[in-house]
Amino acid sequence: MASAHALPHDPENLRASAARLLAEVKAQAILIEKLRHQHAGHRVHRFGASSETAEQLQLALETSEIASAAMAAKLRLPDVEETDLPKRRPIPDHIPRQKVELTAASDCCAGCGGALRRLGEDVTKELEYVPGRFSVNRIVRPRLAYSGCERFAQAPLPLRPIERGCPGPGLLAHVLVSKYADHLPLL
Structure with a gap:
């Protein structure tokens, strides 16, 4: 539809034309989001590993440790010591x-x-x-x-x-x- 003069005058034809245009807009929006996602994946693949440094990884580790400590304090969970955890399961008694x-x-x-x-x-x-x-x-x-x-x-x-x-x-x-x-x- 190049101009407004090409629009139909009948209300039923206008509704059908509007529905077709909405479906086309939705399809284009989905395609745009798919392409954005692919582009982000390609950027991470190409630039992600070289741009991450040890300091950034250390900062992320410290942030996750702080978050887990805050969550444990919030829930008041007891600290698990290594002596409380079993080392391995015992061998069953039915084996000779x-x-x-x-x-x-x-x-x-x-x-x-x-x-x-x-x-x-x-x-x-x-x-x-x-x-x-x-x-x-x-x-x-x-x-x-x-x-x-x-x-x-x-x-x-x-x-x-x-x-x-x-x-x-x-x-x-x-x-x-x-x-x-x-x-x-x-x-």
Whole structure:
């Protein structure tokens, strides 16, 4: 419609023409918003990573810490200490267990010749996989003290594939073969 003279004089035709114009304006507004969103995404992709500096990231971190502290104070939530959180779930009781006791190398002290007496023990649990079933190796290392002097003796812990972890070498081998050779998902 180039001019006002081209508008229809009939009210029904005017309403239909106005409805078409409104639909076209809405479609153009949606297209404009879509293009603005794409443009903003391209700007972030092109300029975002290089424009962020360590100071800006540090400021954002401090701002989020202040906001979380304010929210905790507002809700009066108790602070959670690391000792309250469990480290890992215990191994279920239905899995069979095997006890392995490691003893010290010598029965008497080389310096004083005193005999060993038991003070306590350190227990380490290791989840192992034997083809077709799981088992738990319960490694017990007694702490022993010499009676003639103040020295202690304890057998060293055997080498483990993951330091301070509970999976044994058989379990790790099973997981790796299942994942990479048999192409099974990790669940």
